[in-house]
Amino acid sequence: MSGTYEARFRIWRGDKGGGDLGDYKVAVNEGEVVLDIVHRIQATQAPDLAVRWNCKAGKCGSCSAEINGHPRLMCMTRMSVFDESETITLTPLRAFPVIRDLVTDVSFNYEKAREVPSFVPPEGVGPGEYRMAQLDVERSQEFRKCIECFLCQDTCHVVRDHEENKTAFAGPRFLMRVAELDMHPLDAASEAGLDRKRTAQEDHGLGYCNITKCCTEVCPEGIKITDNALIPLKERAVDRKYDPLVWLGNKIRRRGEEAG
Incomplete structure (x- = not known):
């Protein structure tokens, strides 16, 4: 032109x-x-x-x-x-x-944002005292580039084509937020009794995602939402739920707690 x-x-x-x-x-x-x-x-x-x-x-x-x-x-x-x-x-x-x-009214996205439990600081570490190696934060640092344009939410067919899914599905932007926190080297959610992998599956609808990568394709920041956030989060959730060693360890731990 x-x-x-x-x-x-x-x-x-x-x-x-x-x-x-x-x-x-x-x-x-x-x-x-x-x-x-x-x-x-x-x-x-x-x-x-x-x-x-x-x-x-x-x-x-x-x-x-x-x-x-x-x-x-x-x-x-x-x-x-x-x-x-x-x-x-x-x-x-x-x-x-x-x-x-x-x-458009994008308040759905802000409602989903409020449903994601925030970062849990490690016990005994105050603001300004956090220390992390760059190697430990490189995976989740990519997700901080999100500008919340909600194009990924719009193109995700789970949200786009099925209005009834909105109550149970957070969408790629907020599942990426869960993944970011789960990968955070200082997030102490598990020590506080919060299992982010379980909540991703049970509360935020991770199982609805069938990794078509349509969210990644429209991201203006070039974030690899599917490959770097959603798939690893799915793998972690599956490991936690179905890995026989994890299952056995949880069973032994529960029995120990009951005996104590």
Whole structure:
């Protein structure tokens, strides 16, 4: 793409009661992203178009939408990836209720975040006294890059296609949070009586995930959610529940506690 050209956009307009796609023709300049075009449509044709955005730098996760059916950040999707003759369709995230136009109600995600037990500090170690080797934190450090755009939550078919699963399934973003804490070298959850692997399976719906990697494919930060978080967490949960040596050890331990 070079210079300025006129693009065709179809943008979903409506609210929870319903709506339809509106057609717009708009000028596109070299180097622009989809969010630039949405702002131009707001400024020149549709001042009441609702869209959520903040940083415009791919770090806040606010401008998530579906662009030609693919969950993406509007501020990180360059117009140059589309053919100039192509009609670009913008719709709100499908997995969450529409508030208005491109803005959805993502409160489901914050509810799930509150359900994940927080980091448990080791006994006798105060704030500022934590010491960890870089080697020990490298695995979970990747997950801290998450900007909570919720694109992974939106594209996960367990959430996207089955509304009834939402009560029992936290989704990839928050199962990744459980994995991060379970891998944390200083997390003392087990000493406090909290089994993160058990809660992942029983409370957060880890078993619903069938590792299709769709969450990894849409992550704008390139986090390998499936390979580095969900699969290892599944392996740990299975080891805990089905490994015969673990089972025998737990049985002996319980008998010892009963005898004592």
